Amino acid sequence: METSAYKEYQEFLSKNLALDITRGQPAAAQFDLSDGILDVITDSSQVKDSTTGTDLRNYGGGVAGLKEARELFAPVLDVSPDLMIVGENSSLALMGRVMMWALLKGVSSESVAWQQGDSPVKFICPVPGYDRHFTMLETLGVEMIPVDVNEAGLDVAAVRELVEKDSAIKGMWLVPKYSNPTGITLADSVVQELANLKPAASDFRIFADNAYAIHDLYESDKDTLLSMYKTFEAAGAEDMLYLFGSTSKVTYAGSGLGFMAASPQNRDHLLKLFGTQTIGPNKIEQLRHVLFFEGIDGGLEAHMKKHADIIRPKFEAVLEVLEKELGGTDLATWTKPRGGYFISFDTKPGLATRTVELAGAAGVKLTPAGATYPYRKDPKDANIRIAPTKPDIEEIRVATTILCCALKVAASE
Ligand SMILES: Cc1ncc(COP(=O)(O)O)c(C=O)c1O
The missing domain is CATH 3.40.640.10 (Type I PLP-dependent aspartate aminotransferase-like (Major domain))
Structure with a gap:
């Protein structure tokens, strides 16, 4: 087993973290952008x-x-x-x-x-x-x-x-x-x-x-x-x-x-x-x-730019950590989307379930491996969906680091 990854993993285990990158939910700061909706109608007229x-x-x-x-x-x-x-x-x-x-x-x-x-x-x-x-x-x-x-x-x-x-x-x-x-x-x-x-x-x-x-x-x-x-x-x-x-x-x-x-x-x-x-x-x-x-200057388009400003750095943080931790290895590949709510991460075949399990034990909740396939059966047991929008940026960095560490441990087992 690669000892440095295992040691790092043990350290994460001891931190009792509770991070969640499962569902593609907007962050509270994104909802705040729309709070004008709450009082846009004030009168029955x-x-x-x-x-x-x-x-x-x-x-x-x-x-x-x-x-x-x-x-x-x-x-x-x-x-x-x-x-x-x-x-x-x-x-x-x-x-x-x-x-x-x-x-x-x-x-x-x-x-x-x-x-x-x-x-x-x-x-x-x-x-x-x-x-x-x-x-x-x-x-x-x-x-x-x-x-x-x-x-x-x-x-x-x-x-x-x-x-x-x-x-x-x-x-x-x-x-x-x-x-x-x-x-x-x-x-x-x-x-x-x-x-x-x-x-x-x-x-x-x-x-x-x-x-x-x-x-x-x-x-x-x-x-x-x-x-x-x-x-x-x-x-x-x-x-x-x-x-x-x-x-x-x-x-x-x-x-x-x-x-x-x-x-x-x-x-x-x-x-x-x-x-x-x-x-x-x-x-x-x-x-x-x-x-x-x-009531918004620039309408829907201007509104969506504000969303992008909030979530873009989160996507970039995930990609930065993935590159730092796994770039140049043959352990995983991942997409680099220019929009949407997800990054798709593929481990080497056979490692997704164990990676999700190890990450979960270290406090990072990921969408169950296989969830992105009908009947939850990913024939390669490779795909993991990363949803970076809801947590704050520091949580995203830590969660992605743990995901990478979990994969390294899974690969070495
Ligand atoms: C592709 C896709 N369609 C639909 C939804 C859900 O949208 P709605 O809340 O409009 O049902 C999601 C949410 O993650 C989604 O990713």
Whole structure:
């Protein structure tokens, strides 16, 4: 065993630390940026729809959400506002709804339910990916087929091979920009190839969860995602695409707004179904967001720069420690994202579970190894997701140092 790493590890053990770099949660300082939302409405006279004069305290106004809120978030998904649905408190809630309706009722008025008796419903899952996407499908009994995320964002040839042959494959997850956990953005060619897929299932749908659409870390060095909707529309495949987003990492996590965009056919189908579940969304929360961003000089874009200023140094601290501790070794590789909420860290095969275990014993909570794969099975036992946004910078440095030390101990065992 490499004695210096083991000695260092013993020292960490004795410190009784309690650090947590598991979930991609914003830091309190980021929430503070949005506290204007709390008192942007002070009087019931404000709670009116500016175009129709409707009293927003009442039912009415439809299921798609406030016009101003649809206009505010349409540029995030790069669609026209009429394709937007703003509703729920988070994107996951909308994704879950769309998924369940697809399984039960199908994705258009002409199509049948995805779930037909005991026949399997299959979904493509880019890996490593977002654990909650996988948990949703596992709970619903949808069979998950992993496809690798590569430097271009996705092994799209593998996707094509699968979906063009198997009509049981009804859909696919995608985090197109600054993906969770790799931070990789789809190359233009990948978006184009996806738009030109010819799935065996005519009711195949891509669930593009654009959670980090506006979450750049560097103003002068940001990733650009080819307009997904426009590319699919140009290929005549706009019905194949759902786009999702939320304000969870813009204003308050889970206490803001979810939104989505879909083709006119998909939108109308969903609005009809959603309309059986709710008379309408929380329009007052939507208005608060609209008024809050109207009041910010530079709007949403200026607001996101303030987020970046808070979290950029944390990403840089992780990368600095990883380079210092593991640079030049063959123990691990890691991504260097220009945005999003995560760094993806790959140990040498077979070491992730033990590394997470050792780091945990030394007081650093990491997302369980395997969590970034369907059924929590990382075939290489290599991937660990680092979420640097919530802890303060010194905690991040210590936690990353312990992660590196744990890996060195795991490798030497
Ligand atoms: C890719 C992705 N989608 C969705 C979410 C959750 O977003 P929401 O709060 O809007 O459900 C996260 C949070 O980590 C995420 O990483």
